[in-house]
Amino acid sequence: MFQEESSSVTSPLQVFSMMSPSPNLGSPYPWLRELKSEERGLYLIHLLLTCANHVATGSLENANIALEQISQLASPDGDTMQRMAAYFTEALADRILKAWPGLHKALNSTRITLVSEEVLVRKLFFEMLPFLKVAFVLTNQAIVEAMECEKMVHIIDLNAAEPAQWIALIQALSARPEGPPHLRITGIHQQKEVLDQMAYRLTEEAEKLDIPFQFNSIVSKLENLDIEKLRVKTGEALAISSVLQLHSLLASDDELLRKKSPLASKNLNGIHLQRALQMNQSTLGELLEKDMVNGYSPSPDSASSSPLSSTASVKVDSFLNALWGLSPKLMVITEQDSNHNGSTLMDRLLESLYSYAALFDCLESTVSRASLERLKVEKMFFGEEIKNIIACEGAERKERHEKLEKWIQRLDLASFGNVPLSYYGMLQARRLLQGYNCDGYKMKEENGYVVICWQDRPLFSVSAWRCMK
Amino acid sequence: MSGDAFSMPASIEGFVQDQNNANPNPKANPNPVKRKRNLPGTPDPDAEVIALSPKTLMATNRFICEICNKGFQRDQNLQLHRRGHNLPWKLKQRTNKEIRKKVYICPEKTCVHHDPSRALGDLTGIKKHYSRKHGEKNWKCEKCSKKYAVQSDWKAHFKTCGTREYKCDCGTLFSRKDSFITHRAFCDALAEESARFTSVAATNLNFRNDNVNLTHGFAGRGVQDVTGIPQFGSGFAQDFSGMSTAGLPEMVQMASGNIFGSTSLTNYGSQGHFPGFDKSGATSTNSNLSLSPLPQGLKEEGGSKGNLMESLSSLYPDTQNKQSKPAAPMSATALLQKAAQMGSTRSNPSLFGSSFGVMSSSSSSHTASLSSTQNRNDQLHQVYPNVKQQENFMSSSSVSMSADAGLGSSNLNSLTSAISNNLDQLMFQTGAKQSDPSQLKMHPSSNSIDQSLTRDFLGMGNDQTSRPFSPQELAKFSLIGSTMGLSQFTNNH
Numbered sequence A: 001m002f003q004e005e006s007s008s009v010t011s012p013l014q015v016f017s018m019m020s021p022s023p024n025l026g027s028p029y030p031w032l033r034e035l036k037s038e039e040r041g042l043y044l045i046h047l048l049l050t051c052a053n054h055v056a057t058g059s060l061e062n063a064n065i066a067l068e069q070i071s072q073l074a075s076p077d078g079d080t081m082q083r084m085a086a087y088f089t090e091a092l093a094d095r096i097l098k099a100w101p102g103l104h105k106a107l108n109s110t111r112i113t114l115v116s117e118e119v120l121v122r123k124l125f126f127e128m129l130p131f132l133k134v135a136f137v138l139t140n141q142a143i144v145e146a147m148e149c150e151k152m153v154h155i156i157d158l159n160a161a162e163p164a165q166w167i168a169l170i171q172a173l174s175a176r177p178e179g180p181p182h183l184r185i186t187g188i189h190q191q192k193e194v195l196d197q198m199a200y201r202l203t204e205e206a207e208k209l210d211i212p213f214q215f216n217s218i219v220s221k222l223e224n225l226d227i228e229k230l231r232v233k234t235g236e237a238l239a240i241s242s243v244l245q246l247h248s249l250l251a252s253d254d255e256l257l258r259k260k261s262p263l264a265s266k267n268l269n270g271i272h273l274q275r276a277l278q279m280n281q282s283t284l285g286e287l288l289e290k291d292m293v294n295g296y297s298p299s300p301d302s303a304s305s306s307p308l309s310s311t312a313s314v315k316v317d318s319f320l321n322a323l324w325g326l327s328p329k330l331m332v333i334t335e336q337d338s339n340h341n342g343s344t345l346m347d348r349l350l351e352s353l354y355s356y357a358a359l360f361d362c363l364e365s366t367v368s369r370a371s372l373e374r375l376k377v378e379k380m381f382f383g384e385e386i387k388n389i390i391a392c393e394g395a396e397r398k399e400r401h402e403k404l405e406k407w408i409q410r411l412d413l414a415s416f417g418n419v420p421l422s423y424y425g426m427l428q429a430r431r432l433l434q435g436y437n438c439d440g441y442k443m444k445e446e447n448g449y450v451v452i453c454w455q456d457r458p459l460f461s462v463s464a465w466r467c468m469k
Numbered sequence B: 001m002s003g004d005a006f007s008m009p010a011s012i013e014g015f016v017q018d019q020n021n022a023n024p025n026p027k028a029n030p031n032p033v034k035r036k037r038n039l040p041g042t043p044d045p046d047a048e049v050i051a052l053s054p055k056t057l058m059a060t061n062r063f064i065c066e067i068c069n070k071g072f073q074r075d076q077n078l079q080l081h082r083r084g085h086n087l088p089w090k091l092k093q094r095t096n097k098e099i100r101k102k103v104y105i106c107p108e109k110t111c112v113h114h115d116p117s118r119a120l121g122d123l124t125g126i127k128k129h130y131s132r133k134h135g136e137k138n139w140k141c142e143k144c145s146k147k148y149a150v151q152s153d154w155k156a157h158f159k160t161c162g163t164r165e166y167k168c169d170c171g172t173l174f175s176r177k178d179s180f181i182t183h184r185a186f187c188d189a190l191a192e193e194s195a196r197f198t199s200v201a202a203t204n205l206n207f208r209n210d211n212v213n214l215t216h217g218f219a220g221r222g223v224q225d226v227t228g229i230p231q232f233g234s235g236f237a238q239d240f241s242g243m244s245t246a247g248l249p250e251m252v253q254m255a256s257g258n259i260f261g262s263t264s265l266t267n268y269g270s271q272g273h274f275p276g277f278d279k280s281g282a283t284s285t286n287s288n289l290s291l292s293p294l295p296q297g298l299k300e301e302g303g304s305k306g307n308l309m310e311s312l313s314s315l316y317p318d319t320q321n322k323q324s325k326p327a328a329p330m331s332a333t334a335l336l337q338k339a340a341q342m343g344s345t346r347s348n349p350s351l352f353g354s355s356f357g358v359m360s361s362s363s364s365s366h367t368a369s370l371s372s373t374q375n376r377n378d379q380l381h382q383v384y385p386n387v388k389q390q391e392n393f394m395s396s397s398s399v400s401m402s403a404d405a406g407l408g409s410s411n412l413n414s415l416t417s418a419i420s421n422n423l424d425q426l427m428f429q430t431g432a433k434q435s436d437p438s439q440l441k442m443h444p445s446s447n448s449i450d451q452s453l454t455r456d457f458l459g460m461g462n463d464q465t466s467r468p469f470s471p472q473e474l475a476k477f478s479l480i481g482s483t484m485g486l487s488q489f490t491n492n493h
Helices: A004-019 A037-057 A060-073 A080-097 A101-108 A115-128 A131-146 A163-174 A192-208 A246-250 A254-259 A261-266 A270-281 A284-289 A312-325 A345-366 A372-391 A404-413 A423-434 B054-058 B075-084 B123-134 B151-160 B177-185 B188-205 B212-218 B240-253 B259-271 B279-285 B295-315 B317-324 B332-343 B349-369 B374-383 B385-392 B409-426 B437-441 B445-458 B471-484 B486-492
Strands: A152-157 A182-189 A213-219 A237-243 A330-336 A416-419 A441-446 A449-454 A457-467 B048-051 B102-105
Touching: A037 A060, A037 A080, A037 A345, A037 B332, A060 A080, A080 A101, A080 A345, A080 A372, A080 B332, A115 A131, A115 A192, A115 A372, A131 A163, A131 A237, A131 A330, A131 A423, A131 A449, A131 A457, A152 A163, A163 A182, A163 A192, A182 A192, A192 A213, A246 A312, A246 A330, A312 A404, A330 A404, A345 A372, A345 A449, A345 A457, A345 B332, A404 A416, A404 A449, A404 A457, A423 A441, A423 A449, B054 B123, B102 B123, B123 B151
Parallel strands: A152 A182, A152 A237, A182 A213, A237 A330, B048 B102
Antiparallel strands: A330 A457, A416 A457, A441 A449, A449 A457
């Protein structure tokens, strides 16, 4: 029955899946060792999906068995698929454990998070992968161009963690022909130490280049940010830089959301909702024709499930409105360009499998497997994101990445107009990517937005906006 | 002839134009009274101002013997010479009258010293001034081709030319230390150089991780030579982020990219803490680079570091190559795509290209919730007839491995259903599987080969449309399989 091609691939799968629920087989399954990496990878995918399904449907026994199987194969220092499987199963296990809140809390109660480790991991992510650097280059170039004749420049950084971005900007501004402007940077972060360090580095750099400079620290969570504290003065040109920050504002209490779904029309964004409803009600045939995988999960299981229409957007919309109220001359937004905000676990799992596969592949092609740094980035940076996407729900789930189109709509609604990113900035960014000596990284430009991809998978997007009155 | 024509009483007030005015009061006067020197350019208020013409000033031999036309610079010399001609001569004595101070102004109208209040007190001085400023430079230094109008200046320069010099990085030479220091403080070239690095940085180097591979070649090797190197001439805090981010601009200036930052990263990463570093520590650990302690060595440091980087890259070309290749033949992305392919085994999946994505994603969400909502499934099945066909096509049939990445995540779900269907196919006991009789309706004509295959095997026609992924049934089948005919399957592979 089996055709040649398939037999080599499918037969082990069949055997395995048949044997999977059988408790009679002792562990470890000896034949697992003999799997070649490709087969093992495919099997891991299958197991992950199986397990996720079990988790989603609540059949924990089967989920447990699947997890057991995966743990035989997955490993944080194996090949890409093995590593991914390790973190995804950890996330799934965490999700299961949340069903017993007491147990979950007890297991996590003694966890220590060192600020220094977090700082290190962020730095590693910045160094090893080009995404942040490209974002910074594009942001800085957009700022320099927008501030061309300005004498007083004020920059607000929604997540002031990486001084390198602003050091580069300071240098670029000091080299401009009409001389540097009076520069103020306001940094927002949750940890004071990080802000202090940043203040020190930036002030030192500005002094070296003899630029009038001032750094203001604001220790705050983004969602609790008090706009008044930003102290934007009249007469200064304002630029806002948001790197991977806005999506956390989409987090909200989904339960409340679902209950309120018929009332959703009362929310501020009536247009949003109507649009979403139209989406849902449009003929499925229409959906068939267009490729609408852009995040509107066309699952009609609940009328307001499409996240865009929900009140989840209230927080981010009010934040955007507040920013609009400051009349920034420029706002540059860098975000993940993947849909990890689906309403169901399976949606999110499937999407994130692809995205993180791409990210893990990036690391695989540029860093050695033995590298401890790579391990740290995978575990503490990506692993945490995966855990948040898979295991958390509601307000806890902060990593609500969405596709660029959705962000564009949101920003349009908040009366921001698009500023195409400059050619020169993209040139610099491309050169930077080439410096990584890896053909996998690609940069696409469409309508003035830039999307950074790995092979064909879009991963991050950068877009620039201005205030439209 | 009387010498009177040539000597005029010095006491004539006002300006004397076009006349020789030999100074009868030579400096040879031994002076019990020391001459008071005024501040330069601030003449004695009651001194006599004398204006000489340019010709007079520049004249070298103003006193000419009428007999032999020999020229003398001084009248007294001429008088003595006249004695030889047996001509009457008269040496003028210095008058005992009160000596009137004389000050001279420059004949050049545009000159500062043309103003009597800024007259110069010395005839020689005004002569030299006039030549230097307004005369042509006829004396040239051989070594450095610098030109001088006054011979004494030229001589003085020639003696010291090239003996002791300070050189700025911009190429300017200085003989004086103070002017050198002042220049260097404001030198444009320095600024330009650092600007050049930083602008290049802003474009390329700033965020460029030139030697990512290098770095990771170092990872785990502990390249101690390189790792110890912090930023030169930059203070850095013990804080790690300070450590390595300091690298970016300063290191950029050194044209060494991120190599040092990253390698120091490596060091820290493996140690798991942040050792304090200071410059001395750095230099001690650094044996490769010659650290010149002076800041002026910036350029040299940049050069040496650049060289080091290049040499290092040449040192580790192999490791770079090795590491850039993934050891596993298939990347995770490729694996996922392949898995997805296995779900869409139709020979022409392109027909349903993009739409499939939508449909399957809807079906995927269904699969999750299907154990509870079978009805939903029915509706969808009716609406999306084609989808079910797709999922019918098992991996057992021709697996079209053509990259069909556009199908995306949907295919994974079809994979899960496909796999479950696969199992179903294998099971000869298929009675338990009829969950959706409605699905029996869905048989578009296009299934040809695959259907026949499945039909043959199952003996029950193609009604295994994408059944909901029900774990219970899967478990059931597996049990059935395990109890009944494992051997038949193990034989097959």
